[in-house]
Amino acid sequence: MTQERKIRVLIAKPGLDGHDRGAKVVAHGFRDAGFEVVYLGLHQSPEQIANAAIQEDVDLVGLSCLSGAHVYLFGEVVKILRERGAGDITVVGGGIIPDEDIVRLKEAGIKAVFLPGTPLDQIIEWTRANIKPHTDKAR
């Protein structure tokens, strides 16, 4: 039986920020959209997030940060993924992110930024349009 290919996502909160309501809402929304979500939770270091993303072979990493440390933390996750040969994993972010930082994040390799108030449907539609299970390009 041809197994239907699912999108695998990792959702994590790097750094010290302890407000996880948004991340959980997105995680549940993704599950309801048919994705498989590894929810990594709070207080993760960029190394832990990259390590988990690689072990879980996810297609997408979603990072949430409300404490202002997003430029460093998000960029670091991308950097480590690339160093370890997993640069093809897409990384997106959300949280309290000033407009002027969005450019910096994109330069650092963050593919999209979803600010507070973004409808969940929009995030899901973006994911469906931009992320495919990498096994769809099966050798």
Added chain:
Amino acid sequence: MTIDKILSGDVLAAARLMRGIDDEVPAALEELQEIYLHTGRANIVGISGAPGAGKSTLLGCLIAAFRRQDKKVGVVAVDPTSPFSGGAILGDRIRMQAGVDQDVFIRSLASRGWKGGLSKATINTIHVMDAMGKDLVFVEAVGSGQGEIDIARVADTAILVLTPGMGDEVQIMKAGILEAADIFVINKAEREGADSLKVSLDVMVDGRSHIRGDWRPPIVLTEAVCDKGTDVVAAEIAHHQDFLKTSGELDKRRADRARLELLWSIENLMQAYLERMEPGYMARLVAELVGRRTNPRAAAREIIARLGVTGDAAY
């Protein structure tokens, strides 16, 4: 070559292969055939129990205990796929990762409709970890509590996690779970009812026949959240491993598992074969069944005959 990378412990290559297995990519399933030849070394420890019993938390403690002994550890954790959306929240990892180092390979899988507590890809995911050189591979089942026979068939050592206040003695007597566990853990043992649960379990365990060889399953009280009693569980796992080797029970279980995998593979290939038959063939058979012009057994025989299986109609 992927196989060389796996054998040398390359996490990226192993993780990608596991995805290919989960998604049934033909090339991955081909590679798996050679991977299998390099398995059979790792000890597989299964953990089942009702949702919320503390499986993941306990597992976090056990991983740490074996890491202190410098063992190489892998974990396959299965969570249920939503029957409504087809998606899943894979939330075991988060509960077991505190104090667990980066070298521990944790892989979360969604059940994807598979009943029995695990997923179709689980045993093959374990094989990849085995081939990577892991000494121990833990498997955490979905957590339905009663239907989890898969764990007993897939693991060398099966641990059942219970908590006080989850029903009375009759609940415990229900078939399957009692017969299948090698180690019982009563977690959240600080709660009322822990001691009486232990007494009930003691009686049940003594009363049952020796289904899993000549081993009397120990009953360990734990408070996994504060790492109490978990070292005893780790010690019992080691004792059970010794028992399996010295008694010859390990060989028997390995043979049972190999037989099971063979049957599963036959089933998978049959499914694939059915899908590749000319369109309309199955529909015709189904129509004949619905119209009561034939019966399921005869229809199945017709399909099997197409495979060239001839001879006595004993099947």
